[in-house]
Amino acid sequence: MTDDSAVDPRLFQDLVPLGSLKPERQRDLARKAHLQSLAPEEFLFRQGDAADEALYLLEGELVLQDDQGKPLNAILAGQIAARHRIAHQSPRALSARCRTACRVLRVDAGLLDVMLTWDQTGTFEVQELDSAPGDSGDWMGRLLQMKTFQRVPPANLQAMFMRLQEVSAQPGEVIVKQGAEGDYFYVVVEGRCLVTREPPSGKAVRLAELESGNVFGEEALIADETRNATITALTPCRLMRLAKQDFRTLLDEPLSRRIDRNAAQARVDAGEAVWLDVRLPSEFQADSLPGSINLPLYMLRPRIGMLKTETTYVVVCDSGRRSSVAGFVLTQKGFDAYVLDGGLDGHRD
Numbered sequence: 001m002t003d004d005s006a007v008d009p010r011l012f013q014d015l016v017p018l019g020s021l022k023p024e025r026q027r028d029l030a031r032k033a034h035l036q037s038l039a040p041e042e043f044l045f046r047q048g049d050a051a052d053e054a055l056y057l058l059e060g061e062l063v064l065q066d067d068q069g070k071p072l073n074a075i076l077a078g079q080i081a082a083r084h085r086i087a088h089q090s091p092r093a094l095s096a097r098c099r100t101a102c103r104v105l106r107v108d109a110g111l112l113d114v115m116l117t118w119d120q121t122g123t124f125e126v127q128e129l130d131s132a133p134g135d136s137g138d139w140m141g142r143l144l145q146m147k148t149f150q151r152v153p154p155a156n157l158q159a160m161f162m163r164l165q166e167v168s169a170q171p172g173e174v175i176v177k178q179g180a181e182g183d184y185f186y187v188v189v190e191g192r193c194l195v196t197r198e199p200p201s202g203k204a205v206r207l208a209e210l211e212s213g214n215v216f217g218e219e220a221l222i223a224d225e226t227r228n229a230t231i232t233a234l235t236p237c238r239l240m241r242l243a244k245q246d247f248r249t250l251l252d253e254p255l256s257r258r259i260d261r262n263a264a265q266a267r268v269d270a271g272e273a274v275w276l277d278v279r280l281p282s283e284f285q286a287d288s289l290p291g292s293i294n295l296p297l298y299m300l301r302p303r304i305g306m307l308k309t310e311t312t313y314v315v316v317c318d319s320g321r322r323s324s325v326a327g328f329v330l331t332q333k334g335f336d337a338y339v340l341d342g343g344l345d346g347h348r349d
Contacts, residue, residue, distance in 0.1 A: 003036065006030070006031075008030065009026040012026050012029070014083055015083055016282040016283065017112075017116060017279075017282065018107070020119075020282075021119055022119055028111075028115065028141040028144070029107060033105060036103070036104045036106055037103050038098045038103075038104065039101060040099065040100055041098060042098050043097050044096040044102070044104060045095065046095045047095045049091060051087075051088050051090035052109055053109050054088055054108075055104055055106055056082065056083075056085065057075055057082045057102060058105055059077045060099070061075065061099040062074065062075045062097065062099065063097050063099050064096055065094060065095050066094060066095075084283075084286055088345070089345045090109075113318070113321050113322075114149070114321070115144065116280075117325060120297040120298035120325075139187065139212045139213045143215070152250075154321055155324060155328035156250040163250070164187065166189075167241055168237060168239070170233060171236065175231045175233060177230050181220075181227075182217065182220025182226065182227055184243060185218050185241065186231075187215050187241070188214045188215070189212060191211075191233065191236055192234040193211075193214075193216075193231050193232060193233055193234060194206065194208075194210075194231070194233075195207040195209070196229065204230070210231070216231055221247050221248065257327070258338065258339050259340060261340065261342075261346075264340055272312060273311075273313065273338070274291070274313055275291060275293065275316055276292065276315045276326070277316050278295060278300060278317050278323055278326040300330075304333060313337045314339075315327045315337055315339050315340065316340045316343065316344055318344050318345050319343040320339060323340060324339055327339040
């Protein structure tokens with residue numbers, strides 16, 4: 001049974017890696033999180049299930065078991081193991097059954113990964129956006145919560161934020177006109193906009209209202225067609241826009257060098273490469289590859305001098321998102337770097 005009550009971000013403080021997020025990111029994540037109560041013998045998840053949520057045990061005791069139902073490990077609320085995500089590789093390698101009544105925190109795994117990446121990269125290169133007037137942090141948080149933007153490679157996401165141009169519109173001003181060529185992608189920072197469409201015959205039809213955090217204009221850019229609706233400012237508006245070519249370039253898959261697990265392991269075993277784990281120290285200590293170096297993503301730029309330029313690095317994290325950023329940074333700095341395709345989650349037994 002899922003509890004509909006709001007999740008208090010203070011629950012995150014002792015949980016890994018939730019407690020490492022900035023307060024504003026924790027608040028954004030808490031709005032998308034849920035609490036769940038389960039009865040004794042009820043399954044939290046079964047082997048083979050998709051791990052689209054990060055799960056934390058807050059009360060009770062869980063048993064992890066294999067596909068034959070054999071108990072392998074027990075997790076008791078309050079212990080160190082309960083501070084970490086429960087068997088979070090996808091698909092789930094084990095099943096989790098409640099030995100007692102349990103209470104579990106469920107967090108969107110994709111959003112958590114985006115927040116971790118954003119926290120560890122954004123402070124270096126988007127300070128001017130963070131300090132923009134109005135509720136800039138709010139619209140950025142809403143944007144990052146959208147599934148569409150969770151699929152954008154983080155290096156591209158960061159560059160996209162940097163290339164956004166600020167524009168304003170007064171009430172009644174047309175921002176985009178139906179039938180016009182698509183030239184920009186827009187994000188509403190402040191204010192409200194009206195979406196209308198004019199049928200071949202008859203008056204304009206009111207379709208929707210847009211507010212802070214909403215986006216528009218992408219369809220014409222992707223399809224390379226004219227605008228299919230008119231957007232008009234209802235109130236004084238502040239918007240960010242991204243030029244058509246930037247939109248197309250930055251939302252494509254980055255030209256990064258990816259390597260599969262077998263090829264990467266062969267290079268490491270032959271002494272031709274070194275594993276570089278860019279997760280947080282707490283994540284690294286809980287589960288890491290033998291012989292790997294831990295250099296958290298947020299420390300990569302200030303401590304990049306500790307790495308050897310003559311060494312080839314295979315960068316790893318759980319999902320491949322943070323390692324994609326690290327691979328981009330390392331390549332830009334002249335290092336020979338590969339990114340483990342699929343991340344650790346895609347290769348755990």
